[in-house]
Amino acid sequence: MQEVEKSLANWTHSLKELQTMKADLSQHILAEDVTVLKEQIQLLHRQWEDLCLRVAIRKQEIEDRLNSWIVFNEKNKELCAWLVQMENKVLQTADVSIEEMIEKLQKDCMEEISLFTENKLQLKQMGDQLIKASSKAKAAELEEKLSKINDRWQHLFDVIGSRVKKLKETFAFIQQLDKNMSNLRTWLARIESELSKPVVYDVCDNQEIQKRLAEQQDLQRDIEQHSAGVESVFNICDVLLHDSDACANETECDSIQQTTRSLDRRWRN
Missing domain, CATH: 1.10.287 (Helix Hairpins)
Structure with a gap:
């Protein structure tokens, strides 16, 4: 020119x-x-x-x-940077409850994505126009950039889906732990009450002795039957202690550890 x-x-x-x-x-x-x-x-x-x-x-x-x-x-550079930022935000463990994290992902993040959908559409339209007016080499370069944006866009949705699924699983574990712990506390209180009662014989004969032995055997069977439930609670606690979402802060970790120690102490006694 x-x-x-x-x-x-x-x-x-x-x-x-x-x-x-x-x-x-x-x-x-x-x-x-x-x-x-x-x-x-x-x-x-x-x-x-x-x-x-x-x-x-x-x-x-x-x-x-x-x-x-x-x-x-x-615009391509800006959109790529935003996608990286969003992915990091989705994967980040926040110091809020799991319910709040799920809500933020399903509401706040999706609202932000909705706003940037228009940017993605404008970039696609601009790219298509440039492809028509460019050489084969430049057109191929543009198509590759648009393809990468589409892949990363889909990847963001996949990451959000996986993150929400994982958080829901963690939340289900916590709910299961609360339910199991509530049942175990009730059962432990009953067993501890039974075991703390002194053994009193109304009469000292073989029938009375056999009756007391049968009662102790019933308690022993009851304890053995609940051993699997206690082990299940220990396993859930161990899983949650290694879960960064369940232990997002020191307070939550301490709470789970105290629950484990309390249950272990009462179970051994």
């Missing part, structure tokens, strides 16, 4: 010289020839003006395309 503009500048000088030559010739040729020469020069001027206009339009088209490339690359 610079070479074309330089050539036009040279021709501008030539046209001025031609105008000067026409003025000189007009004094030495017939009037009819002057008219013909004038018409030819006017035609040449019109062609010249048309050419200048075409060059100006072409220059503007090139500048617009270059500007579109710059804008596309900037």
